[in-house]
Amino acid sequence: MKVRVPKLATVRARFAGRSFWVARFRDGKEIAEWQLDWSLLPRKGLIEVRLHCPNGQVAVLGNSQDLSDRAFQMKTATVSAALHGGKNSHRTDAHIIGMLTGTGGQCTLYSWEYGPRRLVGPLEDRWDMLAYGMIRNLSADHVGAKPD
Numbered sequence: 001m002k003v004r005v006p007k008l009a010t011v012r013a014r015f016a017g018r019s020f021w022v023a024r025f026r027d028g029k030e031i032a033e034w035q036l037d038w039s040l041l042p043r044k045g046l047i048e049v050r051l052h053c054p055n056g057q058v059a060v061l062g063n064s065q066d067l068s069d070r071a072f073q074m075k076t077a078t079v080s081a082a083l084h085g086g087k088n089s090h091r092t093d094a095h096i097i098g099m100l101t102g103t104g105g106q107c108t109l110y111s112w113e114y115g116p117r118r119l120v121g122p123l124e125d126r127w128d129m130l131a132y133g134m135i136r137n138l139s140a141d142h143v144g145a146k147p148d
Contacts, residue, residue: 059110
């Protein structure tokens with residue numbers, strides 16, 4: 001029996017305690033985060049990106065329109081460098097999926113926030129100067145998207 005990727009992603013997110021993205025294509029094919037790095041994800045025919053969260057919620061961007069070169073995902077993190085022989089630490093703060101919606105840099109995004117363990121969005125922002133999370137300046141190359 002073949003388990004569909006979305007169902008597996010929801011179960012995997014719950015058990016792992018972290019979020020995962022899943023991309024769906026016009027031909028029905030689905031690719032999940034654990035199968036392929038985002039930077040290697042084919043863009044042609046991409047129509048939907050979902051963020052499966054540990055609390056069971058699923059954020060969806062797209063669904064019918066072409067998202068080729070308009071979708072992005074990223075994680076934000078905090079790194080602490082220890083002084084005087086202490087222990088360095090790293091934690092993921094948020095996992096973000098986004099979709100370019102306008103020629104002026106507009107985008108819609110969702111974010112799984114690890115601290116409060118909640119899904120926020122949809123949020124309207126600008127991909128080239130994200131106010132969310134004080135991320136600020138991103139380039140189209142950085143997020144792997146190509147604005148019109």
